[in-house]
Amino acid sequence: MxxxxxxxxxxxxxxxxxxxxxxxxxxxINPHWYAAPAPNANAWHRLPEADPALAAAACAYYGAPAMLPVAGTQAAIQALPRLRPPSRVVVAAPSYAEHAHHWGQHGHQLRQVPYAQLAGAVDSCDVLVICNPNNPTGERIAPELLLDWAGKLATRGGWLVVDEAFGDTESAASLGQHTNRPGLIVLRSVGKFFGLAGLRLGFVAAHPTLLATLADLLGPWTVSGPAQQVALAALSDTxxxxxxxxxxxxxxxxxxxxxxxxxxxxxxxxxxxxxxxxxxxxxxxxxxxxxxxxxxxxxxxxxxxxxxxxxxxxxxxxxxxxxxxxxxxx
Incomplete structure (x- = not known):
């Protein structure tokens, strides 16, 4: 690990x-975490069916048309490389190491490219993975430029994956509202801004077809009942x-x-x-x-x-x- x-x-x-x-x-992680309410007693007893209210609250908070709750963005980071045939993948460097680690598997051809050189790498890859703002350096790429890259990748069936785990204090820079277009995937985390890393909850914003495929891969009951109830309260507490x-x-x-x-x-x-x-x-x-x-x-x-x-x-x-x-x- x-x-x-x-x-x-x-x-x-x-x-x-x-x-x-x-x-x-x-x-x-925010040291002043959200004071999580006690979940309903049946949250510990019932199988954790997906609560539509949670997805709706996430869409409202993150400004995305459709979102899939996952057991932390880590779950999506590990699963996304399994949804594509062997591809040419560029991961911005340095960045959260799990991205390169998992895209380096499943037959993909991986390159790590410094942020300053990413523009020159767009035309020679099928998948581009970026943290925005970046973890650990805090570097940022303008949303307009990212959308341009997403369009170029989409014309050949490619993906732009944007990890916005630290984006809650910079909502204007989020690409969530644009994720109804094919090939643009945005990852969001409840753990960082809300200080609830132990909840193990994140969201994926993408085209509904891709979200359905990802949900099938991850299987049922991916997010616990208590986690769903706590997150619903946090996302709704403006x-x-x-x-x-x-x-x-x-x-x-x-x-x-x-x-x-x-x-x-x-x-x-x-x-x-x-x-x-x-x-x-x-x-x-x-x-x-x-x-x-x-x-x-x-x-x-x-x-x-x-x-x-x-x-x-x-x-x-x-x-x-x-x-x-x-x-x-x-």
Missing amino acids: LEHGGNLRDAAREYGRPLADWIDLSTG TWQVAMRSRLQQEAARLRQLLAAHGISSQGTDLFQWWPETHAEDFWRHMAQRGIWVRLFRHAERGIRLGLPPNDAAWLSLEQALTAWNKDNT
Whole structure:
């Protein structure tokens, strides 16, 4: 299995520090999660039939004409490569590693192409996979350009797959409203913005024919009854959503300013910051020794990604750790 953020048990084991004594900034998941309501008692008893109200709420929230609930976008990432014959596939790099990992299987010919070179790769592939905004770097591609690429791919039966897992604070950039056209597939996650990663719920927006094929492949009862009920409440709670977007915008600015004050020029989204770091492993180890778990990227573009601290004590700990890093490395 590939390495991901959130592997706090590995950190606790390696550094001998109890789980409760860690500040986990390694995932980019909203630390101020949605207060999930208790599901109805029969949600634990009944087989989880698909609730049409959940799909309707998702369509309204994400602005897409049709959506399929899945057990986290990971389920779709693993399944989509199985829906095509061997194809020429380009995955933007660097990006969420599971995309390249799964498209590299099932007979596909895989290339990983830097964001700056994607325009030149569109005419030589059948499938183009992009995270927008990108995880981990926060890079973005304009919706107009993506739609142009989607049209080119569709004329030869190709796909544009856009992973918008971190797109909830940038709704204007989403391609969800355009997914009634063949060949455009958009992935959305409930785990990041709502802070409900443990729910294991995401959505796929695409042409209804493709959604039906994907649903057949995934089989029945893919999303638990409790998960459906919690997600329906979260997707419908516009008051919480508006307030949370404002809060995350303010905290993201605070994080950028804190990093800049310590000589770090970062980029990212309202949920995480990333920067290329020459001494990435040393920085990662320095933070871990102080009980702060950040995401280390060892390969390709070496760098560090960290999410928002959950409370004032965590902000102070991060500031102190950054000050000590500057002192030891100047």
